[in-house]
Amino acid sequence: MTISKDEIKDYILDMRSRRCSFKDAVIRILKENGITQAPIPVIEIAKSFGFELYTVTFKDNQIAGVMADSSKNVKPFNCKRVIAINANDYATRKNFTIAHEIAHFVLHCNQKENFYERYKHDLDRGQRGDIENEANRFAAELLMPEHLVLEFLDNTPTQNEYELLERMAYKFIVSKKAAKRRLEEVGYYEKMKECKA
Numbered sequence: 001m002t003i004s005k006d007e008i009k010d011y012i013l014d015m016r017s018r019r020c021s022f023k024d025a026v027i028r029i030l031k032e033n034g035i036t037q038a039p040i041p042v043i044e045i046a047k048s049f050g051f052e053l054y055t056v057t058f059k060d061n062q063i064a065g066v067m068a069d070s071s072k073n074v075k076p077f078n079c080k081r082v083i084a085i086n087a088n089d090y091a092t093r094k095n096f097t098i099a100h101e102i103a104h105f106v107l108h109c110n111q112k113e114n115f116y117e118r119y120k121h122d123l124d125r126g127q128r129g130d131i132e133n134e135a136n137r138f139a140a141e142l143l144m145p146e147h148l149v150l151e152f153l154d155n156t157p158t159q160n161e162y163e164l165l166e167r168m169a170y171k172f173i174v175s176k177k178a179a180k181r182r183l184e185e186v187g188y189y190e191k192m193k194e195c196k197a
């Protein structure tokens with residue numbers, strides 16, 4: 001049984017069917033959208049996927065965002081594919097929320113079922129399910145693609161970690177906490193240890 005949903009670009013269907021790595025998926029998204037540098041324009045990417053975006057004051061301020069990919073119009077929005085983000089959040093948090101919802105669209109949405117989520121701030125990593133953790137990891141990869149992080153490190157001579165994280169947060173429009181976690185993922189601290197040894 002199929003349900004009628006708004007159109008999806010072929011390359012997204014291709015990524016969904018091949019289940020490529022997060023790194024490869026991000027490289028593909030950047031290439032398809034002609035993006036070569038940070039900050040990554042997540043709003044433009046979401047729009048290119050057919051999303052309508054709204055900034056909303058939620059009754060529950062713990063909600064970071066709401067996302068739907070549906071066969072019917074979603075209330076109170078008059079569209080089928082929507083991301084609504086919390087108007088009270090910082091720019092870095094808004095960016096991460098949009099990237100998180102993009103991740104669900106690539107990784108967890110499909111043509112047969114409707115997808116709806118309310119994404120909350122207050123859970124820590126241990127409390128989240130696999131799907132949420134996956135979306136967060138993909139979001140970090142999308143906002144801070146490995147090749148752009150390595151390029152940034154090459155071009156940023158800096159003596160202390162605080163300054164490096166400040167610059168990275170500014171460049172990629174992410175929190176310093178997210179930047180630090182990403183530096184761990186790309187092996188930056190391991191390399192630093194090797195250099196000192």
Ligand SMILES: [Zn+2]
Nearest residue numbers: 117119132135
């Ligand atoms: Zn989620």
